Amino acid sequence: MDKQQLIDCHERIKPFIHNTPVLTSHLMDEMAGAQLFFKCENFQRMGAFKMRGAANAIMQLTEGQKRNGVVTHSSGNFAQALSLAAQSLGVKAHIVMPKNAPQVKKDAVRGYGGIIVECEPTLQAREHESKQIEEKYGATFIHPSNDDAVILGQGTAGKELLELHPDLDYVITPVGGGGLIAGTALAVAYFGKNCKTIGGEPFEVDDAYRSLLSGTIEGNTTINTTADGLKTQLGDRNFPIIQKHVERIIRVTEEEIVSAMRLIWERLKIVCEPSSAVALAAILREKEAFKNQKLGVIISGGNVDLDHLPFQKNF
Incomplete structure (x- = not known):
């Protein structure tokens, strides 16, 4: 999948998608010790990048x-x-x-x-x-993540982000089935300037982390995570792209996911789902690695069950 295919894909789907906003927060920047640019796919039609x-x-x-x-x-x-x-x-x-x-x-x-x-x-x-x-x-x-046309489509979010902020040092996305991070990695490779792609993944479903280490697609024995959108595994179409273009994957705890999700709700004043918060959780977990860098963060979606929020107290 080359650069022109990604450009053609973007032009093709423009009438059917939103060019979602990119939000910033001085307080979040201070907390992370870096400049954060949140690509808000929770504002996409049907509420997610997909x-x-x-x-x-x-x-x-x-x-x-x-x-x-x-x-x-x-x-x-x-x-x-x-x-x-x-x-x-x-x-x-x-x-x-x-x-x-x-x-x-x-x-x-x-x-x-x-x-x-x-x-x-x-x-x-x-x-x-x-x-x-x-x-x-x-x-x-049509497979949700292991399909070339789907991967290219998901990559258009990263393309839009880099068109607005071409000098990003990293783009961080959640990792589930691999469609978003593979598409993002292609966008970063084609449109970034010395920019790298990093994934965030729960410890509870760290198949992508292990897959990069072993060189083969790994599965999960448990799926005990609040990040319900990340319970799937990589496929043979997206894994080679991830191997070639993704620098690494940072694993995060369930507590870090919930904390990051709450932070986004409270500080950015937007609704995001737990899976979306994994990217921010990864940044906050390894702040020293990203110090003074410009980071693009894909907020992948905002479809949540409001009756079962992970940080909700039982009254």
């Missing part, structure tokens, strides 16, 4: 493929992103969701026109149901 990749993936399909619709399996943001992107482009979207997915997320998917098929909460069940839909309707499967 709208970018979903729109690009659908727009790359043939007319025949579009007529037959698309399918994905997701319990979270990509389910909503593909539904909204498909609705915007006049395409039918089938969404395989686990039965135990939060009702608020199912409601959002249906609100965007997605056709939900429920399944057991296992990867095998998700893949089986998706395959059934592919065969029944001729729908095209």
Whole structure:
């Protein structure tokens, strides 16, 4: 995936996405000992960066493929992103969701026109149901993170950030399935000036950290993290990009994630989800490494269950 492909992707999806704002805070800069520039994808359509990749993936399909619709399996943001992107482009979207997915997320998917098929909460069940839909309707499967068109789409957030602040030293993103950090790393490589990409990841799901060390895609034995958007693992399309272009991954504790999330809510006055806070948590954990640097921070999304905030007291 070269520089021109990323430029073409951005032009293609512009009518269907928001160029989200970049926020700053003097207090946050003082706390971090660095200059922070927050790219607020929580203000993106459907509330997360994944709208970018979903729109690009659908727009790359043939007319025949579009007529037959698309399918994905997701319990979270990509389910909503593909539904909204498909609705915007006049395409039918089938969404395989686990039965135990939060009702608020199912409601959002249906609100965007997605056709939900429920399944057991296992990867095998998700893949089986998706395959059934592919065969029944001729729908095209679009993976939430391990798809070239999706990766390019996600990279446009970093491209916009660097167009506004071309002199950044680092861009830090959360790491889940790998689509965002891979796309961001491409944007940094093509549009940055001596800029590097770093990932933030919970200790509880540190498969990407271990994958970079071992050179092979690792899995997780537990997914006990409040950062629910980061429970997935890397794929064969995004991992080589991460290996080539990502400098390192910083792991953070659950307490650091919650603290960083609360800080964003209190100081930036914006709603972000726990997964988004992982990037800031990584910076605060290793402040000395980033001292006096200019840091781009991708706030990946703002879709939260307001009845179950991780820093909420029980009254």
